[in-house]
Amino acid sequence: MRNGSNLFLGVLLLFAIGVLGRTISLALPFLDYLIATILVGVLVGNTIGKPEWAKSGIETHKLWLEAGIVLMGASVAFDRVVSAGATLLLLVVGTVVIAVFSVELLARHCFGITEKTGSLLAAGSSICGVSAVVAVAGSIDANENQIAYAAGTVLLFDTLTLIAYPAFGHALSIPDKVFGIWAGLTMFSTGPATAVGFSISDTAGEWAVLVKLARNALIGIAATGYALYYLRNSTAGATTGRANHLWQTFPKFVFGFLFVMILANVGVVDATHVTSLKHASNWLFMLAFAGLGLELRLDELRTTGFEPIAVVLVSFVVVSGSVLALLYIVL
Template sequence: MKNRKNLLLGVLLLFAIGLLGRAISLALPFLDYLIATILVGVLVGNTVGKPAWAKAGVETHKLWLEAGIVLLGASVAFDRIADAGATLLLLILGTVVIAVLSVELLSRHCFSITEKTGSLLAAGSSICGVSAVVAVAGSIDADESQIAYAAGTVLLFDTLTLIVYPMFWHAFSIPDKVFGIWAGLTMFSTGPATAVGFSVSDTAGEWAVLVKLARNALIGLTAAGYALYYLRNTNDCERTRKTGHLWQTFPKFVFGFLLLMLLATVGVIDANHVTSLEHASNWLFMLAFAGLGLELQLDELRETGFEPIAVVLVSFVVVSGSVLAVLHVVL
């Protein structure tokens, strides 16, 4: 009974932070409510702190994000993917490959970073943030300090891009579709990419989620590739155990997103239901981003070493700048 009560209280805290974010956005129209919600969460989490009684509920924020993305699938038209076709697929694969290689090369040849830490940084910055760090860490037997450095670096860039990307959109008047695809291709984690996309427009948000999910789906392939590289001298039992780990860490909510997109495309979900699902998705995102803000601890970000940040910064600037230039040409 107590656990259920704490769970409910934690969710109510997320809801209250979300409502405050909406109120701030109404008072400051230039600030989108999702970004405002994250900022309120960061402020509460780093001043008052995350109450013990709210911990269980706050930890559900990833579940709300995944549920919101699944419902969003109903509003993403299949013809958008068909229109983008091979071009979008090549952009996704090319961005991931370049990001992985650039971080690996910088880590190994320009900075004194251990091989496994460099691999975790490459996975986190190229696929899906901390989720990719955890997935690859389990495949290569990385230790806790290596995971902490990589995860801290990813979270730092998640925080920075939440602020910088909307500023770029305003400063350079980037078209909504281009901005959404750019965010989906280059931002590290699903939550920040979704928040930044929808802070611009529904079009930008839907493209950001669509492209980001496509990148996320490569987590299994990437983790498998790293596992094979680091498991060259291990036995068959160890390989079997780590293959199971790859499936456990795969983002299975992607299947729900694709299912609802398919049902909406064939007409099983009509326009009225799509609108209702969009509203429900927005409320779920509000809870998710309130929790995201609460979980961002500035003290932990300050503990991240200089070299991991330098490696990822150089790669990120090169990759994001190149991708934006290419998008302006091909779209």
Template sequence: MNATNAVNTALGIGVLVLGAIGAKALGAVLPWPDPLLLAVVIGLLLGNVVGIPGRIEPGIQTHGLWLSAGIVLMGASVSLGALLDGGPIVLALVVGTVVLTVIVLEATARSVFEIREELGSLLAAGTGICGVSAIAAVAGSIDADEETIAYAAGTVLLFDAVTLALYPALGSALAVPEQVFGIWAGLSMFSTGPVVAAGFAYAEIAGQWATITKLGRNALIGLVVLVYAAYYARRGTDANAGAAALWAEFPTFVLGFLVLAVAATAGLLSAEQVQFLETTYDWLFLLAFVGLGTELRRSVFVRGGKAPVVVVLLTWAVVASVTLAVTWTLFG
């Protein structure tokens, strides 16, 4: 990276920092919403109203790095004891939800709306696993074209924006218990960033459970890529998902999260260290969500068209209703 690129990247990161400071300051004086949601709104305004110069985009794009780092550090504040208490049940819910989502969306896309197979598969991956990152992973394994990827990504990003605001409001209106809300959000929302933001906007416990549950879904990305690669290879579509490619797409920050969670549970971290890490990941999340907000641009949403939106809406309605009912019954 030359000096000019380094400066531009630093400027982009500086924009994220200023947005995070602004969100924190507003959150201190406003009773609602949570600073994380304010960070997304600030990013949304920057991306759609103010405009972001192309030369500083590389710095803005580091928001994914800050989110991953924040999730890793959050492991220090998560009790594995609590996770183990509900672990097998949550794991079963995660697997069941992914299977339900993929089946419902694929069936609806192909049988009802006659959407092209590749687009339906990308929508199923993005809806069932982890949003745009899952779309990118599966697209690489089935050799999807750029237009198809753009349609799928635009649709998922639209739902990320809507559900980020909708879930905390629904949770409050229905008086959903904090743990139930977190698991529900982790099971039925799409991308990691909005899941974490919605969870912590609702309550601290909800944020932790939302993140834990969502990480479980994210960890299934390798398996889903393999299944799709094998399916399209059998149908004569070029597939290129080798072990190295799968590892490259695997959310490796999950491992860091687990290492810190184990260390904290074993008592290897002092209370002061845990407090420092909690403060740090709070700020990292603010940086990440400012960047996330800049991605939610109207031009991206328009690309998705109507049919993909309707398919995802129907699938989300089914999955969100079922997972809320089941989760509330088990943990309420």
């Protein structure tokens, strides 16, 4: 009974932080409510901390994010996706490949970072943040220190890009579609990419999520590739174990997103329900980003070493800048 009560209280705390974020955004119209919610969460998490009675509820924030993305599928026009399909696919695959190889080369030949740490940095910065770090770590038997360095670096860039991307978007007057695709292609984690996309507009948010999910879907390919590279002499049993690990770590909510998108586009979900699902998605995002803010621990980010930050920074600046320039040409 106590666990159920703690779960409810934790979710209630997320709701309170979200409402406070919305209130702040009303007083400061230039600050989107999702970004405001994250900032409130960061403030609470790094001053008061996460109360014991709320931890089980706070940990649900990833579930709310996934549920919000699934419901958001109802507002994505399928014909728009199909019309941009080939171009987007090339952009996603090309961006991921370039990001992976640039981080790997910099880590091994310029900064002397160990192979496995470099691989975790490459996976986390090119595909889906900490989720990719964990997935690839399980495939290459990385140790806790290597995982911690890579995850800490990813979280640092998640924090920085939450602030930098909206600022660049407004300062450069980047078109909504271009901004959304840019965020989806180059930001590390799904939560921050979703937040900054919707902080610009609904159009930017929808494109950011769509493109980011396409990148996330490559996690299985990346983890398999790294597993084959590091464990070429593994037994069939180990291969089966890796296959199970890849299925467990694959973001299955992607299937839900696609299912809801199809239902809406074939007319099973009418316009009224699409609007309702969109509002529900926004409230779920509010809970998710409140939890994301609470989880961002500034003291932990300070422990990340210089080398991994330098590797990812150089790769990120080159890839992000090149992708933005390319999007202006092809879109």
